[in-house]
Amino acid sequence: MVDIFAGWFSALGLSETFDLVLANIVVGIIMIVVAFLSKFLFEKLLIKPIEIIVRKSAFKWDDHLIKHKLLYKIALMIPAIVIALFARAFPAIEGLIYKLVTTYLIFIAAVVIDSFLDVFTSAYQSLETSRDKPIKSYITVVKIMIYIVAGVIAVSVLTGISPWGILSGIGAMTAVLLVVFRDSLLGLVASIQISKNNLVSIGDWIEVPKFQADGDVIDITLTTIRIQNWDKTITTIPSYALISESFKNWKGMFQAGGRRIKRSVFIDNSSIRFLDDELFDRLYRIEILRPYLESRKKEIEKFNRENEIDVSEPVNGRRMTNIGTFRAYVTAYLRNHPGTNKDMIIMVRQLQPADTGLPLEIYCFSKDTSWVNYESLQSDIFDHIFASMPHFGLRFFQNPSGRDVRALGDLFVSGKISVPRPAGGGSSATINNYGDRPLDNQQ
Template sequence: MVKFFADWLFSLGMENLNIVFANIITGVIIVALAFLSKFLFEKVVIKPIEHFIKKSPNKWDDILVKHHVLGRISLMIPAIVIVSFAPVFPVVEELIKRLSTAYLIFIAAVVIDAILEAITDAYQFLEISRDKPIKSYITVVKIMMYIVISVIVISILTNTSPWGILSGIGALTAILLVIFRDSLLGLVASVQISKNNLVSIGDWIEVPKYQADGDVIDITLTTIRIQNWDKTITTIPSYALISESFKNWKGMFQAGGRRIKRSVFIDTSSIRFLDDELFERLHRIQILQPYLDSKKKEIEEFNRKNNIDMTEPVNGRRMTNIGTFRAYLNAYLRSHPGTNKDLIIMVRQLQPTDAGLPLEVYVFSKDTSWVNYESLQSDIFDHIFAAIPHFGLRVFQNPTGNDMRSLGNIFAAKSIDRE
């Protein structure tokens, strides 16, 4: 082919530059033929295959199209054409073959990369992918593949043995450890996270050090991405979950109950013994009747056996409005359709403070959904605040500006009356 163009140029009177221009023209034609072959391969082979795949009911083949696996294969066509015409240029034939072979090996790595990405995407559709993500392991395979491919390509281009290159890399081990520090730590962390099932995609976790609080949306070799509740994305290193403390709320969802732990502060000056009038009024509360009847019988029997003088209220045992209210809340929570009866239900007193006596509600909701959980919690405490006055109790509350204004009006009225 070169001789043909050389003779043609010589016939045109370009005897001094005919060989140079002949090589240039031949090279341009070969390159153009190479890319034309790629174009025809895409139109004749790849397009019909992709069209068939899109009509196919299977989903896994759509993933191959999404990651352009076939398109990357077509990148090999120009190199194959060029290396086929390498003998046309005897002087640089060896160089062309080396460059083309190195290029083909690199494109093969790119194709394998796309296939691995497709495998990762296909795996996400499986239920097991939530607990056993493979993205980290695929990343490790990619890193090892590119290291091997790099060594092979360098050995081809330099015409040296791969073992000689590897021995040179061995001398740079310390530098490589520094360069790939995060990847190595991430690899170890990913194996531990996967083996011990510490975190899965979809888990709600809290990592205070990184101000991360939300759902895990991605786990890779070196990082974990968390979508916070304000829809921001926090990216933390994988090894942070091994070296730092974090909270995983997965157990809460698996247990089927979300904890409500909140206190209401009772004004201690409103606490008193039950008198007959308050007892009779509270006895009309249906869910409280069994408690009042059994407690009254128990206390009367105790006082009678011990000859207690009942003329003094502090002698013996008596029911109080705070204790009865506690019993009422226990019965109310156990009868509430939104609470989980298989988990702890408790109403307890905490250490009194200068803000009153904390009465803590400790119960679990059936529904772990955040919105429904908050709604249930609000409903329970709406009822508690409304029920407190019926037991002769008061909620502790610091004086407000309105309280001070009302008190001032009272003093002002008294001053006017004296005058």
């Protein structure tokens, strides 16, 4: 082919040296165009129809072929095969072309096997038995061995040395390499694992407690990862630390489209009571709470009537409480709030009571995952909860402050609290007409 083009250029009056160089360039361009055109046609005429058939098939295991792009990785071999067919057109470098093509095909074969193992792993993980017998770690070891073997064979092809000779040389150098390049080798292996398993990417928000790192990843190198903390300081940690130590990556939160709100308010236990008619009528005017009150009242009345409960005593049968109604109200408020993610969990629950009162936990997710907007939404929600709590006859628990002590002193001065008389005479101290109810006859 080169001679044909050289003859054409020579007929045009070009010099013998120049027409040969120009002919080699033209043939090289044709080779590259044909190589990539072959790959393009292979993808469009063969892979695309196969993808359509796979997506329409009732089988699920073949979907993993598309997910891991196995066929597209096989297509990477097409350009190398075409270049190998054109190698005879360049007699001077034919041997070099064969070596480079062979090396390329070796690594592409390793990539194809890697992808096939990913397909096998995904198909296996869809089975119930994979929960008890995971194989991902074993597959990872197999992949490492495949790439090591591919590397040895590739070096053997390029250098002409026997693979066994290369392996024996590597064995002799292993001890020296482990001592001199320990951190680099650990970083190299860690970088491969991080990249392959998609553990960390630039821009991810991660927390590494051991190194007091909490911020965005700004750089990933062979041996180190740089994290810009929220106080704008920069922490540099070794890559292998992310493999050997635990860390938290917030990427899943951003991908899910919801950031968790998980915070408790503490209710004063003494403010919890049954709903009386007056409080029921007042709460009935709350629009988002009205459907709950109507359905709950009918349910309770039906239960008490069918079981012939004596409702003259409050503790008999079933009754609504202000704390239960408040939980229903907060749940309805969260479900109607424009800032919460309705596709994720929305829950208001009681936690274990303690000496700080009854914890009422709000558990939901915000739509906006950015930090500033998330904190603003969370504050708005709890502002409303704190402000609405007194409407249900509930009090927020807090330890006495200096203001409470001064208020107690003012009561003594005003005479609203009388000091107990000495033993043997008089009545006990009383509190008259202060607070929600008088505390009579309490020492």
